[in-house]
Amino acid sequence: MNIMEISNRTASFSYAIRDVLAVANEVEAQGHEIIKLNIGDPIKYGFKTPKILTDPLSYAEKENYNFYANSQGILEFREAIAEYEKRKHNVDVSAADVVVTAGVSEGIQMTFMAFTNPGDRVLIPGIHYPSYSGNATIFENDIQYYKTVVDGNFYPDPDHIRSLMNEKTKLVFLNTPNNPTGSVYPEKILKEIVDIAGEYDACIVSDETYDLLMLEDGLKHTATANLAKDVPVIAYNGFSKVFLAPGWRLGYAYIHDPAEKIQGPWEGFNKLTRLRLSASTPLQKAGTEALKQDLNTYLPQTIKALKDRRDLMYIRLVEMEGISVYKPEAAFYIFPMLSMDQFKWKDDKEFVFDYLRQKHVLTVFGSGFGPFGKNGFRMVYLPSLEEIDSAMDKLEDLLNENRI
Numbered sequence: 001m002n003i004m005e006i007s008n009r010t011a012s013f014s015y016a017i018r019d020v021l022a023v024a025n026e027v028e029a030q031g032h033e034i035i036k037l038n039i040g041d042p043i044k045y046g047f048k049t050p051k052i053l054t055d056p057l058s059y060a061e062k063e064n065y066n067f068y069a070n071s072q073g074i075l076e077f078r079e080a081i082a083e084y085e086k087r088k089h090n091v092d093v094s095a096a097d098v099v100v101t102a103g104v105s106e107g108i109q110m111t112f113m114a115f116t117n118p119g120d121r122v123l124i125p126g127i128h129y130p131s132y133s134g135n136a137t138i139f140e141n142d143i144q145y146y147k148t149v150v151d152g153n154f155y156p157d158p159d160h161i162r163s164l165m166n167e168k169t170k171l172v173f174l175n176t177p178n179n180p181t182g183s184v185y186p187e188k189i190l191k192e193i194v195d196i197a198g199e200y201d202a203c204i205v206s207d208e209t210y211d212l213l214m215l216e217d218g219l220k221h222t223a224t225a226n227l228a229k230d231v232p233v234i235a236y237n238g239f240s241k242v243f244l245a246p247g248w249r250l251g252y253a254y255i256h257d258p259a260e261k262i263q264g265p266w267e268g269f270n271k272l273t274r275l276r277l278s279a280s281t282p283l284q285k286a287g288t289e290a291l292k293q294d295l296n297t298y299l300p301q302t303i304k305a306l307k308d309r310r311d312l313m314y315i316r317l318v319e320m321e322g323i324s325v326y327k328p329e330a331a332f333y334i335f336p337m338l339s340m341d342q343f344k345w346k347d348d349k350e351f352v353f354d355y356l357r358q359k360h361v362l363t364v365f366g367s368g369f370g371p372f373g374k375n376g377f378r379m380v381y382l383p384s385l386e387e388i389d390s391a392m393d394k395l396e397d398l399l400n401e402n403r404i
């Protein structure tokens with residue numbers, strides 16, 4: 001007999017990316033092979049973690065890097081991270097302002113814990129990576145979603161952001177390059193948002209997980225910290241995407257806080273790291289060595305492979321009636337929108353489950369990424385070109401079979 005209920009906090013949120021898996025498992029159990037376009041894990045699609053990261057791991061273990069690390073992260077790793085951020089984006093950050101986390105995910109969670117109280121306002125992109133809203137729900141924040149379509153792409157709308165700000169606003173989330181849309185926020189828009197946050201004494205949270213996965217020549221990542229002057233920023237990055245090692249669970253957060261406005265919550269963030277003792281020590285050692293190496297040993301080939309896949313999926317989608325789509329500029333996600341009035345489906349969820357049950361292609365419904373994701377869906381373009389082509393054939397058939 002069940003004697004306990006799930007806690008209110010845990011019952012209060014859902015995580016669409018993994019929720020669709022339950023139905024996929026049913027379809028698989030019936031003997032169907034599924035084309036999976038649902039998860040942002042390059043390894044599941046045959047991409048290989050680069051040797052600059054895997055080679056030093058055996059060295060770390062041989063050298064007995066198996067002890068608990070400092071809770072903040074081993075010093076030489078934090079120094080390597082600070083140098084790496086300086087080298088790639090010219091960010092001035094010291095090792096003291098870096099914390100090593102078990103993936104960016106842990107950094108996101110600790111930010112909510114250390115920076116917010118129930119009722120504090122947080123601004124989140126209307127189409128966003130669901131960890132932000134999931135955590136904000138658990139921590140009982142006043143969540144406000146800002147519009148993310150301006151200038152003919154999925155960019156944040158500074159005017160809407162301004163209209164949502166109040167004196168209880170603690171955090172303004174930015175995610176560029178973006179999951180789930182693949183958009184790269186223009187510097188001008190970022191600057192405007194940073195200035196608005198400054199006016200309201202809010203902190204910018206900048207998730208830069210996909211910073212080096214640019215798919216257009218000449219497109220460069222803007223590290224928000226570089227635009228911020230005395231506006232405080234907490235930024236995240238890690239080894240899951242650019243270093244193709246999601247299973248390592250290795251990431252970091254750093255702060256830009258020249259005016260010392262967020263030293264209190266940052267101390268809280270550090271305190272929280274002690275509660276979980278440390279991030280994995282051998283992986284930190286391997287990460288230290290990897291950050292000193294040349295990423296050109298694998299990154300250009302990775303980007304070329306992503307670009308070919310992006311181009312194919314995008315070209316196929318553009319040809320389909322009833323779908324509108326922006327071309328992703330980075331990362332490995334695309335977010336088409338359906339003109340629902342042309343189809344029999346009542347919403348994006350029904351469409352996604354039909355695509356899965358009838359055509360055996362797994363995607364994620366757009367409303368799982370926030371209220372402005374309604375009528376959209378997310379696909380990853382990590383599978384082979386053949387699989388992408390086949391999934392697009394099936395999509396075309398499904399659309400044609402369901403027109404009103």
Ligand SMILES: Cc1ncc(COP(=O)(O)O)c(C=O)c1O
Nearest residue numbers: 103104105129179209238240251
């Ligand atoms: C925007 C964004 N932030 C954070 C994460 C989580 O990354 P990690 O594996 O480092 O926890 C993801 C994973 O998909 C992501 O897309």
